[in-house]
Amino acid sequence: MWLLFARNKYFDCSKVLLSVTMNVGHEVTLLVQEIQRLGSKNDQGQTSVKFGVLFSDDRCANIFEALVGTLKAAKKKKVVTFQGELLLQGVHDNVDVILLQE
Numbered sequence: 001m002w003l004l005f006a007r008n009k010y011f012d013c014s015k016v017l018l019s020v021t022m023n024v025g026h027e028v029t030l031l032v033q034e035i036q037r038l039g040s041k042n043d044q045g046q047t048s049v050k051f052g053v054l055f056s057d058d059r060c061a062n063i064f065e066a067l068v069g070t071l072k073a074a075k076k077k078k079v080v081t082f083q084g085e086l087l088l089q090g091v092h093d094n095v096d097v098i099l100l101q102e
Contacts, residue, residue: 027064028074034060035080035099047102051082052093071097 038057039049054060055067064070068087074080082097 024070024073027070028077028079030063031070031074032079032099032101034063035097036102039097039099042096042098047099048096050093051087051095051097052089054097055089055093 034054034057035049036047038053038060039047042048051071054071060067071080071082071087072085075082079101080097080099082095084092084095087095087097
């Protein structure tokens with residue numbers, strides 16, 4: 001068992017990692033909902049939204065502490081796809097974020 005020491009307390013790392021994993025999964029679920037809300041169907045029938053639309057949306061700004069991190073996690077889980085490894089505001093505003101799992 002791994003223990004983490006922080007602020008004079010010990011934490012079981014397996015519980016901390018489980019909590020982080022559950023939070024990432026929850027954020028990916030919320031991301032899917034927001035893409036469905038803001039996006040439209042593309043030629044292949046997949047829901048798609050521009051990164052700039054997601055990034056500048058007030059509701060998304062309130063929900064996601066780190067939108068780019070959530071997008072990266074969703075891409076790794078093959079829930080979404082987009083060109084490139086990392087999306088940055090301004091530079092990648094016109095990049096499509098495509099929902100692979102509805």
